[in-house]
Amino acid sequence: MPKLSRRRILKGMLGGSAVTVGLPFLDCFLNENGTALASGLEMPVRFGTWGYGLGGTTSVFVPKTLGADYDLPPEIESWARVREHINLFTNSKGYLDGNSNRCHYSGWVIARCGIAPSDRIPGETIDTTMAKQIGKTTRYNSLTATATGNVTTTYSYVNADTPNPAEWSPIKFYTRLFGPDFQDPNASAFKPDPRIMVRKSVLSGIMEQTRALEKTVGAADRARIDQYFTELRQLERRFEHRLSKPEPIAGCQPHDQPPEELAMGSDVESVQMRHRMMTDLMVMALACDQTRIFNMAFSDASSGLIKPGYEKPHHTCTHEEPVDEDLGYQPNASWFTRRSMEAWADFVEAFTKVREGDGTLLDNVLIYATTDVGYARTHTLDEMVVFTAGRAGGKVRSGLHIDLQKKSPTVIGYTALQVMGADLPSWGALNNESSEVLHEILV
């Protein structure tokens, strides 16, 4: 085959003419087996989070055995299909460091920010830290979604006052990802939009205005305007992306648009269905390398899930339902936990459905999953659980149950940061500060 660079083919297409140039799906775009990038680079490793509310009940959640092939007590019975992919960390503890226990808030904030909150979110969440590390080259620096149908259900923050709002509608999420602005990496034709060049130049003027405005406001507002400037830069990068033909990716095969908007509703069945739809979209966004950072929230920390026919939503149930003396736990509260764990298993399983290289997408991701309490009935931050899934490009072992022996969940967060290449001496503050890598899970 003659030497033919994509850049040479595309060069000259941006002169302002809107001519479509059909490009053959040349073999030189792919590696030998068509499963990795043509450049020969390994598939990127992505980082994501998954969150749900209200922990679980130790007696029916925590396996009796440690290490591989751990047993699956009733609340995590549904993991059977994905157990080999999940590391379960139990007996973790969130340290309040003199702050009051802010119910259904302190716990997840410790796990995601590494700091016990006194009031507002104390800083960026771990996914934002990761996005700064590995999120800058893709169309989106991160994507955040929820199954609750509520835009405010998010565990991802840029800073105290800027949550990453959640995608909540499957149709809207689909349109954002795969609508008219999507560049299919496997499309044979590539037509750069000449308007994009012009847009870029207008944007630079807006960025100048933004810099000028920064100089006229107080310090706190200056930081906010600066953040706006950073986002404009990201938008500029997105425009740039659209000017070049993306690398073909075999696994990128977007589904059709979801047929219709789901009815709003917090009953578990609807939420699980919405969760599966949002998960499929998120997984395909990753497969198509639209982002390398992702967040999914199955339920709020004060989960409002409903069990049809039962008068109390999940959160209220955990507080008000008496412990069944025969069973030794709250049966309905446990029912909600079981449904949440089914959703987590659905989430993990979805990553195994996409082939990537010699394995699946799950081999190239690391997912960090957290909740807000150990035992919801008493809001305790003892006996908290954390999970991970995926093998981070072969760096992480999976399928293990590990007793954290009252360590803060930040030990897992710090290990994840190290695995993903964030060169930090430690993560977290005071008793939640961790500078220890959990070698047990590293290959």
Place this chain on the structure above:
Amino acid sequence: MKRSSPEYQQTQDRLASGTFGLLLALVLVGCSPGEPESPGTEPRVRLITTDQYVNSLRYVFGTGIETRVEFPPFQRTDGLLSNSAALAGISSSQLEQFQGAAASVASQVIDPANRDFLIPCTPTDEGSANNDCAAEFLSKTGRLLYKRPLTDAELAQFVESAAAGADRLGNFYAGLEVALEGMLLGPEVLFIVDRVEPDPENPGQLRLDAYSLASRLSYFLWNAGPDVKLLDAAASGELQTRDGRARAVDRMLASPRLVDGMRAFFDDMFGFSSFRTVAKDPSIYPQFQNTTAVAAREQTLRTVVNHLITEQESYLELYTTRSTFMTPALAILDGVATPPGWVPYTVPADSHRAGLLTQVSFLSLHAHPGRGSPTLRGKALREMLLCQVVPTPPPNVDFSIVNNPDSRYPTQRDRVMAHNENPSCAGCHRIMDPIGLGLENFDGAGSFRATENGVQIDASGNLDGVEFDDAVGLAQALHDNPALPRCLVQRIFDYGVGGPATGEDQHREFLAYVNEAFAADGYRLHDLLRRIALSDTFSRIRPAPMSDLAAD
């Protein structure tokens, strides 16, 4: 001046006799007599909300332009979402939405079907750049979007972009489209920036400059950017005179756009953003559908607008009024018949409903998906309507007694009273439950019920020591509670100036003055808005601490 004071009587007599009547009335309201000295509010940079963005674009480009955006709500601070507008940052996904909306609006504006109405000039040659026409359109539009005239440099930048675009794309309108799309992402389109200047009438003090004052007034009263007339008043200097400002405010208060503004305020104060996701268990409340939630929100907002703006009645009576509006989605809850659409409706005198607390909006929003909640309702009343703070529950408490199926607890009253058997619960529940119990005749979906588990419901309770027998009694007790009007004054002032006070004085003296006047004015919203909008406190800006000043 209190209603009972001799000065008040004297003033009334003079007014009645016609002596100095007109003059005095002007002096009384136009010059804010009696307004205590105030350091003013801090300068703010507020992020625009979805409604403000849409309202503003509708004004600039007309209602024919479709703007489908939905930015995430801010976090609620001190009772209002809008109180966080001066803290919130823009996330990636939000900027993406702004960009999408900007592209869509720009393409609609230059569409052949709209351009003749929206672009004030026609280029001689559509196939190439035309700087004069571009400048005419962009300066006019930019003034409205930026809420001030564009600087020469800004305008030149946009005109140049339009020209470069026209050259590259071979079409004048295509170039203008891209320039407009960029303009819609301008930092001063998305942020509402308070700019200050020395106050010539009060040496040593700062005030909002005329354009920032125009914005503050406009977002306060209309929930949208200033219109051409208001910007003209700012440009001419008229807005910075007492008479000129009074004329501008009176025009805004008389405008139908006041309805948009006040709907936005009360929607925020009443926490109605939660309606977007409120869900009832269909197996327990099959009659409560998504349409019920939409209708419940609308019923209350219609009641508020009619009572406070159209009829100009007392704010206190909003909580006892039997005048409202009805639509089939709500009528079904009470088993009454009503024609389609919305019609005025008077609640029958023998009904258990009276005022906003007994509307489906309050009853269903502050309840669980499968049952009512005296605690949530009591908490909402205290926090939302009386501006009081109920402490968060302590960790490590056992609430299971509330669910005890023991036959000693057949009704919700019995169960919540069990809170009082636990000392760690009792402190807070005593200030919530006895209020919420007054609404026990309404279930979690807002329907009336006389019994629970076969036992007659006792809906008696008390609010701050005032005993009542049922919801109508609770409504009257709330009406008479002195914290009710004070809370509105607090919220509406914070809303108007863009956020809660952070200084030490908390505007106490100013708010006391406004409260007194609000009472004297018969608790009419119109007078309250006018008094705040014309006050020195509203436009005065306290100097930022030296440490906070931006380095040049």
